[in-house]
Amino acid sequence: MADTPQYLTLETNRDCDRSGELILRRGTIALLVVMAALALTGFFGQPPRESVAHGEGATIEVLSPNRVRGGLFFQGRFTIIAERDIESATLVLDRGWLEGMHINTIEPAPVGESSRQGRLVLDFGHLGPDDKLVAYLQFQVNPTNVGRRSQGVELYDGETLLASVERTVTVFP
Amino acid sequence: MDIVLRAIFGFLFIYLLLRVMGRRELSTQQPFDLIMLVVVGDLIQQGITQSDYSLTGAVLTVGTFGVLTVAFSYASFRFKRLRPILEAEPLIIVQNGKPVEKNLRHERLTVGEVAAEARLQQIPSLDAVEWAVLESSGKISFLTRPT
Numbered sequence: 001m002a003d004t005p006q007y008l009t010l011e012t013n014r015d016c017d018r019s020g021e022l023i024l025r026r027g028t029i030a031l032l033v034v035m036a037a038l039a040l041t042g043f044f045g046q047p048p049r050e051s052v053a054h055g056e057g058a059t060i061e062v063l064s065p066n067r068v069r070g071g072l073f074f075q076g077r078f079t080i081i082a083e084r085d086i087e088s089a090t091l092v093l094d095r096g097w098l099e100g101m102h103i104n105t106i107e108p109a110p111v112g113e114s115s116r117q118g119r120l121v122l123d124f125g126h127l128g129p130d131d132k133l134v135a136y137l138q139f140q141v142n143p144t145n146v147g148r149r150s151q152g153v154e155l156y157d158g159e160t161l162l163a164s165v166e167r168t169v170t171v172f173p
Numbered sequence: 174m175d176i177v178l179r180a181i182f183g184f185l186f187i188y189l190l191l192r193v194m195g196r197r198e199l200s201t202q203q204p205f206d207l208i209m210l211v212v213v214g215d216l217i218q219q220g221i222t223q224s225d226y227s228l229t230g231a232v233l234t235v236g237t238f239g240v241l242t243v244a245f246s247y248a249s250f251r252f253k254r255l256r257p258i259l260e261a262e263p264l265i266i267v268q269n270g271k272p273v274e275k276n277l278r279h280e281r282l283t284v285g286e287v288a289a290e291a292r293l294q295q296i297p298s299l300d301a302v303e304w305a306v307l308e309s310s311g312k313i314s315f316l317t318r319p320t
Contacts, residue, residue, distance in 0.1 A: 004304070005306065018279055025192075143224065
């Protein structure tokens, strides 16, 4: 039999058991398949999730993804359904809505904006009984904004709390 | 700082991906191999640099890739035990004109593909091959029988 090429041996380069390498390869590919399958279910964002809270004389619905990835655009839709006269329909958004997020637009524009204990206050003015206000906020995630944050929303009539929604958002890198 | 971390992660991920995909993707020209090699750079770039259009960002990412490349090749050169992990060992796939089926299967290579590579090197038949070795780079080297 001819000699093997220089620096090659039959033990190492022909007959070596590569089952360990094969297991590692298949394991890694399986992991990638699992990640892709999880992504198809929306695990890594960003299907919207609805949260609803009924309060005294008003209902608030929030539709927004609770899992997003750096750089993505997403929409938060806030619906206020008044069951009685609300003098000053005011949304108070937790810092998770704004920390490391770009707000591209708010439609309709609130009549007033301010801050309440570090949270964003959007005043949409008067709502009559059976009035329905839908506010659209368009966001983009800052790529460095990784982690989990509170995205609670409270609905006030002026200073009186009507309803509140507890939410969190997870930002993947 | 995070741009360097993303570059390190991107480098390690591509390295791992290329290692687990096997050597055939490194050199063969099948459509699916080409798709992988052509799009991978484009897909990873946005994840690493994201919205950073700066020259500083480009220097940091390219620099990180350069440093890691040197570090990996130095580790492979300096530490013999790391070599089979960092780069695949050359694999004998034809001996005395006969394909080594186990190794071909391991690398998802067909005898037809090996014969095609041989033809590219002016070898009309595998019968004329004494040794064919799938090198770490994914290329196949052929040593012909003495005439």
